[in-house]
Amino acid sequence: MLKWVVIYAGVIAGGALGLQALEYRRLVRADAGAWPQLLVAVAFLALGLFAGARLFGRHPAPDPGNPPAQAALGISARELDVLREIAAGRSNKEIAGRLAIAPNTVKTHLAHLYDKLGARRRTEAIARARELGCCPSFSYQCAEITLSGDCRRPGCLSWSWVFIAAKGASMLRNILVFGVIAGILVAVPTYFIGVATSDGPPPAYGMLVGYTAMLVALSLVFVGIKRQRDLAGGGVIGFWPALGMGLAISAVASILYALSWEAVLAATGVDFGAQYAEALVAAEKAKGVSGAELARYVAEMETFKTNYADPLYRLPTTLTEIFPVGVLVSLVSAGLLRNPRFMAARRE
Known part of the structure; x- marks a missing residue:
């Protein structure tokens, strides 16, 4: 570092x-x-x-979830990472980029998660993981969310928004x-x-x-x-x-x-404008500047004072x-x- x-x-x-x-x-x-x-x-x-x-x-490290349940189901650390990413609403491509793995590898991990959690789709996997305490880092106001991001329960906002x-x-x-x-x-x-x-x-x-x-x-x-x-x-x-x-x-x-x-x-x-301009003019004089060049510089400083x-x-x-x-x-x-x-x- x-x-x-x-x-x-x-x-x-x-x-x-x-x-x-x-x-x-x-x-x-x-x-x-x-x-x-x-x-x-x-x-x-x-x-x-x-x-x-x-x-x-x-x-602080995130809540590790429910290690005994994870061990009993055989959920690996990488599969848990993928589970948390889908719980955050990310696509396979986004998950692959965040975890530095191939999109096909994400699909493989998802297939394993569905099998281990007894789920057929993402929403079921998330709901099952939350029941077991395996996905504690994200909470949802609505568990019944379709793949398009709509909520089936009235009055519940889309989780993505x-x-x-x-x-x-x-x-x-x-x-x-x-x-x-x-x-x-x-x-x-x-x-x-x-x-x-x-x-x-x-x-x-x-x-x-x-x-x-x-x-x-x-x-x-x-x-x-x-x-x-x-x-x-x-x-x-x-x-x-x-x-x-x-x-x-x-x-x-x-x-x-x-x-x-x-x-x-x-x-x-x-x-300050006048004070600063006077100091700059004095500095020019100390350098030996005189005549037309000094007059031009003084005129510039007068303009600066007025503007400032x-x-x-x-x-x-x-x-x-x-x-x-x-x-x-x-x-x-x-x-x-x-x-x-x-x-x-x-x-x-």
């Missing part, structure tokens, strides 16, 4: 480093002093990923939980550093702490997707659902980050500081976690 943590952290850190370098060059031109700070931030990102894997990588709705609710809950946690991790340092340093231009350590908090917070994108895959998804998640979830978590965190910066400006009353005073310009600008990093983390996380064997949950 440590190998994959290092690889993941390296990819994310490299991408985040590139994004931040572009942003830094755009605002303050080139400054070699920023690179050591970003490297420290990368180290904290790796620490956050490792801590997340340790905290959320282990999950109940299953889909439960997964959707779980994903939304995880998005909100991990998005808010990530937002708090990045918003709190932003607020207190912003208030503490409002009397002057941003200090060098402000960027260090800010981007460290940003990278550590966005590592929760990976943790959130993995938790959704391992708990709600039964160890499987597609690339697009994972990417969508990662972007949603990043969006929630980015909004909280932007709101925290608005809170800093409201609490201090500081004109408008919340409709300021809020999107603040969001672009963090959301592109979230997009990068989401893409890499979705690409890795779509493989069910990548950092598979360990059962105890």
Whole structure:
């Protein structure tokens, strides 16, 4: 696992480093002093990923069911896996993909299960297994379900829609939980550093702490997707659902980050746009820039000050500081976690 943590952290850190370098060059031109700070931030990102894997990588093992009944019927461990998969409403092709076996092998296991359980179809096998306690991981509101997914008993919802709705609710809950946690991790340092340093231009350590908090917070994108895959998804998640979830978590965190910066400006009353522009003009003068080039740069900074005073310009600008990093983390996380064997949950 440590190998994959290092690889993941390296990819994310490299991408985040590139994004931040572009942003830094755009605002303050080139400054070699920023690179050591970003490297420290990368180290904290790796620490956050490792801590997340340790905290959320282990999950309770599922109820083993009724081992004496399973032994008496001669149901093997693999047949029990197939039984639980059909209880979840999955097709033979889906079961084959999840268990990494051939579709014909699934049919063979089903034939054995029907024979051992005295069943002629899937619904009878599921009902019989539930009576014996061999399939405890899934419960149904209706035992009389046809192969098309219809329920014969009045007032009973189709089990497939109940299953889909439960997964959707779980994903939304995880998005909100991990998005808010990530937002708090990045918003709190932003607020207190912003208030503490409002009397002057941003200090060098402000960027260090800010981007460290940003990278550590966005590592929760990976943790959130993995938790959704391992708990709600039964160890499987597609690339697009994972990417969508990662972007949603990043969006929630980015909004909280932007709101925290608005809170800093409201609490201090500081004109950050003017303060920042003056610092950049002073830096250009210190480099020896003068004449027409300096005048052009001053005009650019005057435009920046005017635009930054408008919340409709300021809020999107603040969001672009963090959301592109979230997009990068989401893409890499979705690409890795779509493989069910990548950092598979360990059962105890």
